[in-house]
Amino acid sequence: MAKWMIYGANGYSARLAVQAAKERGFQPVLAGRNREKVETIAQQTGLEARVFSLDNTADIITNLRDIKAVIHCAGPFSATAAPMMEACLQNGTHYADITGEIPVFEHGKTLHERARENNVVLCPGVGFDVIPTDCIAACLKEALPDATELNLAFNAGGTLSPGTAKTSVEILAGGIKVRRNGELVTVPRTWNIRDIDYGRGPRTSAVIPWGDVSTAAWTTGIKNIAVYIPAPGSRLALKATSLATPLLKLKPVQQFLKKRIEKSIPGPTAEQRSARKTLLWGEVINASGQRVEARLQTANGYDVTVAGILAAGEMLANYQGEGGYFTPSQLFGPKIIESLPGSGTIEIR
Template sequence: MNEHASPEPTSWMIYGAYGYTGELIAREAVKRGLRPVLAGRSRAKVEPLARELGLAMQIFGLDDAAQLATELQGQALVLHCAGPFSATAAPMMQACLEARAHYLDITGEIAVFEQAQALNLRAREAGVVICPGVGFDVIPTDCVAAALKAALPDATYLALGFDSRSSFSPGTAKTSVEGLAQGGKVRRDGKIVSVPLAYQVRRIDFGAGEKLAMTIPWGDVSTAYHTTGIANIEVFIPGSAGMVRGARLANLVRPLLGLAWVQKWLKARISKTVVGPDDTKRADQGTFVWGEARNARGERKVARLHTANVYSLTITGALAVVEHLLQARPSAGAYTPAKLLGAELVTRLPGSGTLRIE
């Protein structure tokens, strides 16, 4: 293991490599013969993993912009896995632009996707790709959106959703806590608008029978628009009547949920009590993905797909995009996953079935 070893011609980095998902990606990368540099702010956490996997490491935080860009020199790309992305994505994107390194991450946060799109011109000028959301958030739903757009080119409304039985990792749980404080989000007439939690409720067959479902502020509210141009977008997950009531009651206390001390307390509790699913659970926890497109004439197309567990798909999806960028030379700019690799990306990932459109 060499800290700050001379980078290989296709050297790339996993930042946040010791988090739940970052470590899983690092281990799978090594199994594939890839040699990422492992990085993060904690030497005590990065060093044991780098030593075990025989990989180079770098230790740095995200607070010093000048240092950050220097740390990325020589890297072809950075796969950013250190949340909360609401705080960490912007400085890493800026550093990647300065270092002329491609930027990937595994976020599902709407604000991060919008930040990325706003950097499209700068990414083109720097000759790099910026593509957040290369995990379960948002590869499957983004590919479904692209497929539905192809099937119904004049669609004016798009609904997406998924039914997953997967438990949360600590990072995902913390992001969810932030999301509760921010309320719901949908896209109306091309613009992202704030709405109450559980704003829309309907019954949906995600692939395992019809279930009650409610809207959530998922990343596709941003990304699906940039993938398809469809101006009205909502995202749903299944929820019992009790869950819907709880979400709507949460609207009453949202100002409290946004207080810094409340967020700090909730996240501390998550750090102590939440662990991500192990290998056995991931193997048993597949996901149903669904989408519906409608046009002004009332014509309707529905898409369904079954994928691997959300974290298993994040591992293989992120590495599929990494390998693509290491081997190919796409035009520079800001991308969504389906824009970068096409609607068929998800069906090429292990555990994915056929994407069916009815």
Template sequence: MIYGANGYTGELIAREAARRGLKPVLAGRRRESVEALARTLGLEARAFGLDDVTALTAQIQGHALVLNCAGPFSATAAPMMEACLRAGAHYLDITGEIAVFEHAQSLDARAREAGVVLCPGVGFDVIPTDCVASALKAALPDATHLALGFDSRSGFSPGTAKTSVEGLAQGGKVRRDGQIVTVSLAYEVRRIDFGDGEKDAMTIPWGDVSTAYHTTGIPNIQAFIPGSPRMIASARRANYVRPLLGLSWVQKLIKAHIARTVKGPSEEKREQMPTFVWGEATNARGEKKTARIRTANGYSLTITGSLAVVEHLMTARPTGGAHTPARLVGADLVTRLPGSGPLQIV
């Protein structure tokens, strides 16, 4: 089942799944749009919300897995994970939200007992960076610090934009001595060559602050994206209005504007915009290993990456529990996706 199939990314994944001959059930809250897409693709459609976990479990019962594409995942992941655990269905999603990854880890024992895989983050968030983290851990096993990041000029989908607004209100996040701590937005700025030339870059609260720790055990983790001086200054100014951004009516106002104005990048635009992914591991002696890989555009990678994990679960028999993409499928997952170059470590 693909839930949120009527959203920007969900529809892209559903269309590619149908092109491959897969027969997912398409689901979402909005009956009209889900059924219209299902008719076009010759697939079954279901419309239901996530408010009643018992009813949700009944909808999922009988499915091998659910791929949740309905963001923000702060609202959809927890009830869907619960329903999957009750129904015995594997759970995947395409989130990049730290809280969702940590929630999945908190359910690890239940998932193991149920034989259910919980693996959020099977899109661009966080397949490439998770694979880079895993490869760097293998290259420098005693690493104590890990920095990850990516250079992407792709536009936002509506769901990603709404998630970003929530993230601004929650501040920056880094992992320090094994614990996730809240820091200011653009907490650290440094020069980084992600693979397309050296640029100013700032820390962001990316999902790897959670997932890379569970993949590698490295206790200190930061995530970076490039930013112009103006962008970095704007992020730092946002620290002063974070309490305002956290107000529910402000969130609703901004998200309503996003829903009206943000459409997501076209296929032509996605094809013209590859992504450069970078990572750096450092040990206590100051020794470093640096990794880089060029991948497809983030949304294109989300399509192929999520379906690669779906197909892995449909053919393999993994141990139940909370997983990260690199632990579930392997650190070479990103290199096997269309548009990816080799993963180079120096």
């Protein structure tokens, strides 16, 4: 297998992936910006370490000189994905990441032709964001090819990692996004609140700015897309939280919240992850009102992300296909989620 790299190896999900990689006999190169943390993990695992920032494209390329694929795990991806993508394009290195940030997916799409010309794969979102939902979207599109509307939802629960929590602050500050008539639009937190049965009875659910409003459009061509999760509390509580959204746009507020997160959120334990499976749901509707529904159960989102990192590293280190921008279901196939540990089958009804 050619060399592949985990960049941001000291992050929560990346550390789990490094350990899992060692257990499977993989030898990814570990990299990141924090010398002490990256080199400590490398010493503990016996893996190669490289320390470099993403401030200079030439420096990134130097460190990618013999790397066939990078799995980028250093957020916030709104700041780090573009420079890594650019270096990969110039160096001929395949790129994947574990982002869920809509602007990163949208940026990747703009690089599709360059990636094809340079025979480089760009595939953001090879974690829980967005492998399971992207696979559901692809399977639903196959089941109802003339669908004009796609709705996705998941019920995860559980504890966030520090990186996910900090990224969530930035995502929510950007507003709730859905896709309408092919365009990304911002809607209130209370937009189209509905009851969704994830498999254990109806739950009041509200929209979130999840990556599928970008990726599922690329996967399916459907022009109306929204993603939901169970709503915390009542509709009145949702209205109250939506009033606080403008405050999240203020940099001092974001900085305060991120510092609190660093001090107070360690990330879920193995026991917590094992105890919390994820339930996913989706539906497509066509112009005549015909409707098809899907359900899926997977492992905890962080465990799905770890499996996605390893799957992407293994595939891209051996990749011989064409370059371009891909969603996970396009790169791995629409049933890839069913092969990941802890996942069931996508049930279409």
